[in-house]
Amino acid sequence: MTLEDILAELRLQREGARHAETGMWVASVLRERIAAGQLAPGSKLSEEALGEALGVSRNTLREAFSALAAEHVVTRIPNRGVYVARPSADDIREIYRVRRYLEPAALAWSPATDVTPLRLAVERSRAAREAGSVTGMADANQAFHAGVVELAGSERLTLLMKQVLAEMRLVFHSMAADPVFHAPYVEDNARIVELLGAGQRAEAAELMADYLRRAEAQLLAAMAGNGA
Amino acid sequence: MTLEDILAELRLQREGARHAETGMWVASVLRERIAAGQLAPGSKLSEEALGEALGVSRNTLREAFSALAAEHVVTRIPNRGVYVARPSADDIREIYRVRRYLEPAALAWSPATDVTPLRLAVERSRAAREAGSVTGMADANQAFHAGVVELAGSERLTLLMKQVLAEMRLVFHSMAADPVFHAPYVEDNARIVELLGAGQRAEAAELMADYLRRAEAQLLAAMAGNGA
DNA sequence: CGCCTCGGATTGTTGAACAATCGCCGAAAA
DNA sequence: TTTTCGGCGATTGTTCAACAATCCGAGGCG
Numbered sequence: 298m299t300l301e302d303i304l305a306e307l308r309l310q311r312e313g314a315r316h317a318e319t320g321m322w323v324a325s326v327l328r329e330r331i332a333a334g335q336l337a338p339g340s341k342l343s344e345e346a347l348g349e350a351l352g353v354s355r356n357t358l359r360e361a362f363s364a365l366a367a368e369h370v371v372t373r374i375p376n377r378g379v380y381v382a383r384p385s386a387d388d389i390r391e392i393y394r395v396r397r398y399l400e401p402a403a404l405a406w407s408p409a410t411d412v413t414p415l416r417l418a419v420e421r422s423r424a425a426r427e428a429g430s431v432t433g434m435a436d437a438n439q440a441f442h443a444g445v446v447e448l449a450g451s452e453r454l455t456l457l458m459k460q461v462l463a464e465m466r467l468v469f470h471s472m473a474a475d476p477v478f479h480a481p482y483v484e485d486n487a488r489i490v491e492l493l494g495a496g497q498r499a500e501a502a503e504l505m506a507d508y509l510r511r512a513e514a515q516l517l518a519a520m521a522g523n524g525a
Numbered sequence: 526m527t528l529e530d531i532l533a534e535l536r537l538q539r540e541g542a543r544h545a546e547t548g549m550w551v552a553s554v555l556r557e558r559i560a561a562g563q564l565a566p567g568s569k570l571s572e573e574a575l576g577e578a579l580g581v582s583r584n585t586l587r588e589a590f591s592a593l594a595a596e597h598v599v600t601r602i603p604n605r606g607v608y609v610a611r612p613s614a615d616d617i618r619e620i621y622r623v624r625r626y627l628e629p630a631a632l633a634w635s636p637a638t639d640v641t642p643l644r645l646a647v648e649r650s651r652a653a654r655e656a657g658s659v660t661g662m663a664d665a666n667q668a669f670h671a672g673v674v675e676l677a678g679s680e681r682l683t684l685l686m687k688q689v690l691a692e693m694r695l696v697f698h699s700m701a702a703d704p705v706f707h708a709p710y711v712e713d714n715a716r717i718v719e720l721l722g723a724g725q726r727a728e729a730a731e732l733m734a735d736y737l738r739r740a741e742a743q744l745l746a747a748m749a750g751n752g753a
Numbered sequence: 754c755g756c757c758t759c760g761g762a763t764t765g766t767t768g769a770a771c772a773a774t775c776g777c778c779g780a781a782a783a
Numbered sequence: 784t785t786t787t788c789g790g791c792g793a794t795t796g797t798t799c800a801a802c803a804a805t806c807c808g809a810g811g812c813g
Contacts, residue, residue, distance in 0.1 A: 317774080317797095318603075318796095319796075320591075354797065357796090359588070364591065375546075377806065391680060394678065397634070398627070398630040398679070399626070406625070406626065406734075451622040451626070454622075544805070545764080545766095547765080548765090572795070573794080573795095581767085582766065582767045584766070603774085604775060604796075605794080755812105757810105757811085758812095760809090761808090762805105764803100764804085766801105766804095767800105768800095768801090769799090769800095770799080770800105771797085771798080771799100772796080772797075773796070773797095774793105776791105777790105777792085778791085779791100780790100781789100782788095783785085
């Protein structure tokens with residue numbers, strides 16, 4: 298699908314725009330397209346072209362850009378424009394730094410004990426693995442880790458985690474992802490749920506920390522090999 | 526560096542506004558004023574009046590508003606305007622929820638071991654207590670807790686903590702703060718540094734969690750008594 | 754071969770205009 | 784008197800067109 302096709306689609310998609318929402322509406326549309334990989338990392342988002350396609354003025358579009366830049370979905374280079382973010386090795390380290398605090402902490406100290414959503418995510422992971430669906434596994438895995446942080450019951454931590462996971466999707470889009478990257482980790486997730494359900498929170502947190510260290514190392518190695 | 530460059534810099538610093546930065550400059554000016562309490566919680570920030578006062582257009586001002594709204598420094602009510610945020614009891618609970626994960630996690634799992642900045646903050650706390658300086662104690666206390674999260678070495682966690690602490694300042698500005706609110710906690714901080722320095726991370730984290738629970742309860746009680 | 758300048762293209766910012774929405778205030782009805 | 788309803792004024796949301804500032808690359812020059 299070419300960029301022209303996408304612009305054409307976006308042109309059709311504008312209908313429900315209302316007063317006092319246009320900026321956020323544009324942001325959400327771009328967020329979806331980027332998450333789906335239809336706007337590849339590194340793509341330049343021209344104010345003129347996008348504004349024309351979406352039927353919004355440059356000012357409104359820039360408001361959307363500000364929101365996306367704050368989420369690291371997009372990179373703004375002054376006087377040069379905004380580009381779909383292309384996470385660097387340092388960005389990956391930062392992502393996992395955040396996750397290594399958030400996820401074990403949520404497992405160790407959350408008041409919530411309902412692990413049903415986590416169990417479901419593991420189920421979906423396994424089903425996707427059997428079906429050989431790479432995106433299915435990726436989605437289910439993200440749902441699992443988002444669910445872990447949601448145990449904390451904090452809006453801001455949940456939001457931060459969602460943004461970090463969105464950046465993770467960009468990482469996978471940036472490099473030719475290993476089709477079986479997620480496969481080995483499905484059973485780690487299952488074991489974490491098991492430990493958590495049994496009340497062994499410290500052990501669950503430790504396993505999670507270990508999992509995150511391994512995943513980070515694997516991603517960094519893949520990126521180094523794949524070429525920057 | 527030529528003389529022309531120096532003249533240009535001075536001109537810019539005096540006038541403050543630079544191409545490609547005006548929006549962020551406005552945001553930082555407002556952020557400072559709000560943090561200092563010069564713009565009280567609940568104050569309406571009229572686009573026309575503020576734009577005129579700062580010498581920027583409404584569009585640029587709105588860009589600054591978007592940034593501040595994302596930080597919860599300001600509340601945006603559609604079609605009604607933006608107001609300096611006035612944190613509710615729920616906001617306080619959310620603030621402490623975030624802190625209760627971030628700060629103990631940083632203490633328990635950070636690779637960094639340089640506690641000098643924390644010691645210094647404790648020193649300043651004590652000096653301010655002796656001098657009877659309420660704002661001095663508040664500032665030193667904030668520096669201490671920011672320093673704890675900085676141990677994690679994560680930009681995003683540090684930023685989140687700074688935003689949460691900025692919201693805490695709004696809490697204190699919202700209610701007639703107890704002048705000795707911080708006093709009892711100075712020695713808690715000192716003990717945390719002591720434990721951390723001795724390598725007793727789990728104990729330090731536990732004490733921090735306990736401290737946060739007590740502070741939250743005290744603030745919620747004060748808010749209930751003080752009247753909404 | 755490297756440096757510099759110039760021009761084109763794009764972004765940053767402005768001010769004015771119009772549309773949409775809200776709260777207020779007064780009029781009409783109970 | 785109280786309540787409800789509708790119009791009015793004020794403010795925000797959005798667009799538009801213009802100008803200023805900046806970056807990039809293409810030549811011109813030594």
